[in-house]
Amino acid sequence: MRKIISGTALVLAATVLTGCGGDNAPATADKSANTSVKPKSENGTGPVKHEVTLEVLGKGTSTIYYNLNTNKGEQVKLPWKKTSTITLTTDAEKRIGTTVSVVPGSVYGSDGTLHAVACTITVDGKKVADNQGGKSDKMCRYDLK
Template identity: 45%
Template sequence: MRKTATLTISLLAAAALLAGCGSEKKDAGSAKAGDAAASAQVSGGAKGAAPKKGVPHQVVFEVGGTGASQVMWIGSTNHFEQVTLPWTKTESVQLEDAELKVGVTVSVVPGSVKGKDGMLKPAPCTIKVDGKSVADNQGGKSAEPCKYKLKD
C-alpha cells in the first residue's frame, strides 16, 4: 500500500511539475501591442514580423499495458487525461523563434499498470520523432517519464 501511495504521489508531482513546462503558442491576433513589441525585440525582427518557423516534426507518444490509466503528455500543448491502454497519440510539432535555438522538450508521463506480480509499476512508454524512436522507459522498468529535447 505504501509503495502504491508513493508511486501515485510521485506521478502526480511529476505531472504538476511538467504541466508548467509546456510551450503554449499565442494567437498572433490576440497579442497586445506591448507583447508584439517585446516579441519583435526578442526575435530580432521588426514589429509585426512573422515568426521564424522550423520544419514540422511528427511526434508519436505511446503508452503500453492494458486497462485504463492516467497519461500526461506535452507536445505542442499540455494534456492530461484518462485513457484506455495501449494508447498512441500523434502530434505535429513545429518550433518557432527562440525554440529553434534552444529546442522544446516533449514528454509523456504514463500512469501505473498492474505487473505480473500484482504490484503497480509504471506503464511502458516510448516517444518517436519522425519515425525514429528517441525515448523509452525500458518497458516500464524505469520510473522516469519518457522525454526528449526536440531541436531543428
C-alpha cells in the same frame, strides 16, 4: 602613489572588460544544437516541422500526463498513442528547442500490485526516448530542436 594605483586599476578594468565582452567570444564556439533527428525544413531557414508520436503500452486503463503542444492529463485505455506535427518557427525554438514528454501511469498486475507501463517517444519515425519497457521509473522526455 594614488595616481599609480588609480591608473593601474583603470588599465586592469579596461583589460577585463575587453577580454570578457560578449562580442569578443571566440569564433570557434559551436552554437549549433546537437540533435539526433534531422529537422524538416523547406530551405533550411524557414519553419522546422517534426512529426512526434507519444505512446504508452500495456493493458487496462491508466492516467497519463503528456506535453505535446500543450500539457494535458487523461484517463486512457491502453495501449495509447498520440501523434502531432510540431512546428518550430523562431530561432530560439530551433536553437533551444521545446520539450515533449509523456508520464505513464501504473496498472494493476496479476499479483494485485501496481506496475509501471512502458512509454516511447518517436520523432520523424525514429525512437528518441523510452523507459526501458516500464523498468525505469523515469518519464519519457525529449528536447525537440
